[in-house]
Structure formats: structure tokens, C-alpha cells
Amino acid sequence: MPITPESAAAIRLVIVEDDEYLLVSLAQIMDSQPGITVVGAYASTEEAMEQTRWTAVDVLLADLGLPGISGVDLIAAATIQNPQLHALVHTVHDDRESLFTALRAGAIGYVIKGLPALETIDAVRAVSQGASSLSPSIAHFLIEEFRSNQAASAEEVLTPREVELLNLSAQGLMYKQIGERLMISGGTVHSHIKRIYRKLQAGSREQALRRAQALGYLRPKDED
DSSP states (O other): OOOOOOOTTSEEEEEEOSOHHHHHHHHHHHHTSTTEEEEEEESSHHHHHHHOOGGGOSEEEEOSSOSSSOHHHHHHHHHHHOTTOEEEEEESOOSHHHHHHHHHHTEEEEEETTSOHHHHHHHHHHHHTTOOEEOHHHHHHHHHHHHHTGGGGGGGSOOHHHHHHHHHHHTTOOHHHHHHHHTSOHHHHHHHHHHHHHHHTOSSHHHHHHHHHHTTOSOOGGGO
16 A cells, blocks of 8 residues: 555554564554554565655554564664654563663654554554554563663664665675775774674674665665
């Protein structure tokens, strides 16, 4: 379901959910609400990243357990492309690791599947205003632990420097050439590349570039 122009006053919502029945149901329920317009409904991160202009989206409602690239990576990539985007997780996962990873990626809301539809609707409205929407049973320990580990949150996404280096690598430049361009040593370039591979969970240059392309980190060739 591609993005279509809608009223600027409405909350522009994108839903990403791999359960087809739930995806259709959520899209119908949300689109029927006053002040909410579903501008995209997709079954995977790859489809959403390919078809969505994130600067035209206000709220992302995403599952975590998506096929292929995860919902966490989707949230991180979408919020990089649009820092004003508000991401809301909609998942069956209520374990601490999933919760904290999603928050560190940029989510500001987290609702568990199976709740009454009205609660999910209210959560969409809340996060659209920049307010956190968390289950009361987990809100306290989530916020406290997230604050204590805030310094480590940057580990989840690529830094602007890493994105720059990755784009140079995509041009086919060798470590030495990249180092000369950025005025750093080839060894430093190598260290950055290893860190990028780890963050992208890639075992090779080709795999790293494919994942980076899917997540929107690589610039179009005509911009280089």
C-alpha cells in the first residue's frame, strides 16, 4: 500500500507487520479513526524502506519480529531519515532485551499485541505528540534502565562518520584511499570497517553494503 497525499492535519501512519491478517486489520481500524491516516502498510522492513518517503510520515507502528531485516533496524533507519518521526513498537515480545533494544533504536512507545484496539489507538495518538506510551507494568524499569545505559545507546546505529566511510567504500575505494580522503590511517579505516560490519551484522563487504542500502545509509550515486 503506497503512500498517498493526505491532509496535513492528520497523523500520517505507517504500519509494518508480517502477519497479513493483523496488518489488514490494523490498517482498517487505524484508518477509520478521526485524525489518523494510514499512508503505508507493509509486511517487511525491505518493502517499507523501498516504498516509504519517511519525511512524509509522523508515526511508525512496527512489529519487532519481522522477516529479513528486523523491526529494530527499521526503526533506527527510519528515524535517521526523519528525526521528527515517532516510532511505536507493536509486538508479542515483552522481555527486557527486546524492550531496551527498541528504545535505543529510537522507539518512544511500546505496546504488547493483544491489548484492546483502543489502547493501541491511544498509543498512536500519544507518540504522535512526542509522548512516551509504555505499558504501566514495564514503564518504570524501562525508563530507569534506559537512562542508566544511555551512553551505550549510540552502539546500535551507524555514526555520521561511519556512514561517510561506508559511502566511500561503496564507491570501490581501498582502505588507503579512504584514509587519504578522510586524513586518517589505513589501520583506522580498517577498525571503522570492522565496527560497521558488527553493527550491520555483516560478514563481508557485499553483505554490509546490501544491508546499508536496504536501511537507507547509502547515498544515490548521483549525489556522490
